Amino acid sequence: MAQTVLHAAASRGGADHGWLKSYHTFSFASYYNPERVNFGALRVLNDDSVAGGRGFGEHPHDNMEIISIPLSGALEHKDSMGNIGTIEPGEIQVMSAGTGIYHTEYNKNKEETVKFLQIWVFPNKRNVEPRYDQVKINAPEKPNTLVQILSPNPDDAGVWIHQDAWFNLGKLEKGSQIDYTFQKKGNGAYIFVLEGDIEVDGQILSTRDGFGIWDTDKFSIKASSAAEFLIMDVPMEF
Amino acid sequence: MMNSLTEILVIGTHPDILQTVLRLLNTQESWHAEGVSGCEEAIAKCRLQTYQVLLIGGGLTDMEEVRLQTEIKLLNPAIHIIQHYGGGSGLLYAEIYLALGTEHKKNRL
Numbered sequence: 001m002a003q004t005v006l007h008a009a010a011s012r013g014g015a016d017h018g019w020l021k022s023y024h025t026f027s028f029a030s031y032y033n034p035e036r037v038n039f040g041a042l043r044v045l046n047d048d049s050v051a052g053g054r055g056f057g058e059h060p061h062d063n064m065e066i067i068s069i070p071l072s073g074a075l076e077h078k079d080s081m082g083n084i085g086t087i088e089p090g091e092i093q094v095m096s097a098g099t100g101i102y103h104t105e106y107n108k109n110k111e112e113t114v115k116f117l118q119i120w121v122f123p124n125k126r127n128v129e130p131r132y133d134q135v136k137i138n139a140p141e142k143p144n145t146l147v148q149i150l151s152p153n154p155d156d157a158g159v160w161i162h163q164d165a166w167f168n169l170g171k172l173e174k175g176s177q178i179d180y181t182f183q184k185k186g187n188g189a190y191i192f193v194l195e196g197d198i199e200v201d202g203q204i205l206s207t208r209d210g211f212g213i214w215d216t217d218k219f220s221i222k223a224s225s226a227a228e229f230l231i232m233d234v235p236m237e238f
Numbered sequence: 239m240m241n242s243l244t245e246i247l248v249i250g251t252h253p254d255i256l257q258t259v260l261r262l263l264n265t266q267e268s269w270h271a272e273g274v275s276g277c278e279e280a281i282a283k284c285r286l287q288t289y290q291v292l293l294i295g296g297g298l299t300d301m302e303e304v305r306l307q308t309e310i311k312l313l314n315p316a317i318h319i320i321q322h323y324g325g326g327s328g329l330l331y332a333e334i335y336l337a338l339g340t341e342h343k344k345n346r347l
Contacts, residue, residue, distance in 0.1 A: 027332040034336060044328065060255040061324035062296030097324060099296050100252040120329075127296055 002201060002216035007036065009208035012047075019054035023047040025192070025210050039190045039212045040236040041163055044120035047208060049113050050075075055106030061097035065121040065161040067150060068093040068105070069230070071194065073114030079103035083132040091136050092149050094159035098128035117192075117230070122238055123162040133159050137169065144176040146231070151183075166233040172198070172223035180231060181218040188214030188236045196227025244338065246271040247289045248322070249280045249306070251297030255324055259295065262330055269334075277302045284313045291337055292319045 013024040013031025024031045025045035026038055037043075043064070050056075055076070068075060069092050076086045077093060080102040087093045095101065107114040138157055140147050149158035150167035158167070166183045180189065190212045191198075193205050199222045200211050213219055214236050221229070246263055248271055250256035256273045263271035274280045277298065284292075292310055294303060307319055318337035323329050334340075 024328075027336075028328040029331065032332050032335045032340065034339075037332065037336060046328075059324070060252070060258050062250075062252065062255060063321065064323040064329075097296075100255050100324070102254070120323075126300075127298070 002219065003214050004201060004203065005039070005212040006203060006205075007210040007212075009206065009210075012208075019051040021049045023208070038122075039232075039234065040188050040214070041122045041124075041165060041234040041238040042119070042190055042232055043122055044118065045190070045192060045210065045232075046118040047115075048118055049115045050105075050107045052107055052112055053110040056104060058102050058104050060100060060102050061095070062100040063123060063126050064097045065123050065163055065165075066095045066097060067119040067121070067159070067161070067167070068116055069119070069149075070114065070116040073112050073116075074108035075114050075116055076106045076108040077103060077132070077134075079130075079132055081130060081132060085132070085134050087134050091134055092159055093134040094132070094150070094161060096123065096128055096131040096162055098123075098126075098130045101130040119232070121161060121163050121165055121234060124164065124235075124238060125162045128162055135159055140171065144172050144178060146170045146178065146180070163238070164235050168231045168233070169228070170221065170231060171228045172196075172221070172226070174223055174225050177220055177222040179218055179220050180233075182216075183233050184235070186236060187233050188212055189219070190232045190234065191221070192230045192232070194228040194230060196229075197224040198222065198227045198229060199224060242268065243270040244268055244291065244334075245287065245289045246291045246293060246334070247280060247283055248273045248293045248295065249275070249277075249298070250295030251275055252295065255295060259293070259322060259324075259330065263334075266331075277306055280306060281309050281313070284310050284317075288314055289317055291334060292317055293322045293334075294319065295322055295324075
């Protein structure tokens, strides 16, 4: 029987630094809850808003797969490998920190707030060569389908990471339904609702709710309203 | 007088990251962190002092990590050996709280 966990939007941790408002699904920075540290290999899911012209100064990472998905505005990245890039909605960015990397992330616009998801996944291989990439997300081929934005395969759609993880964005019209089959045995899925209301395995979810499901091969998502969501299919043991 | 500080040893081969991690750890009043850049130095430190936490950063080989785990646990069975993922934005404190069994620190917006 499937196991599940619900993280209601209002139960997330958070930080308000004025220029940065961040909701943390899992323990991060000064928010610490030992019952919410990770979902399998998924360690961080931050829902960030950064004020115009502001951002994160230079800071280091190592041995983590770091994915940014902009929801509105534009986010500028610079790193110690010499990469400079700006991502906007419809794009996704990945950084394999590996042996160590420094980077900055700033709101490209002076006036408009940038909103984005920052997601960290534990890698399946430590001390890899650091790597940065950003790609445009493919438009869905038809309504009410999923679009893959991340996989472990360099030749597959979206970005790739050092982990057996697959991310899909979904956009459903009210009343429509899709089935999701796990990509790998032993993986679980964490569904994060970007907007709208959906029902997963009998659980009703609203905007910014998170829901994990594992010990099953597949599940269905039904839209109670027009809805957008992200499915993160990750190893539960890694 | 008893030392109430949590003593933390950080090992990392990337000098800048090591310094950043040490700076961040030492901003916490109840923690005291020192850093080393290699396996031998870490083992030597652990012979001289009792640490509560060993934080392993990037850049070590698998063999070095296994050696650290076994030799340092022999010297100090109570030590918590955990990995860190850089110092900038977030995991550092949570991984240490988790290792030490710290109570919740719930910030909400």
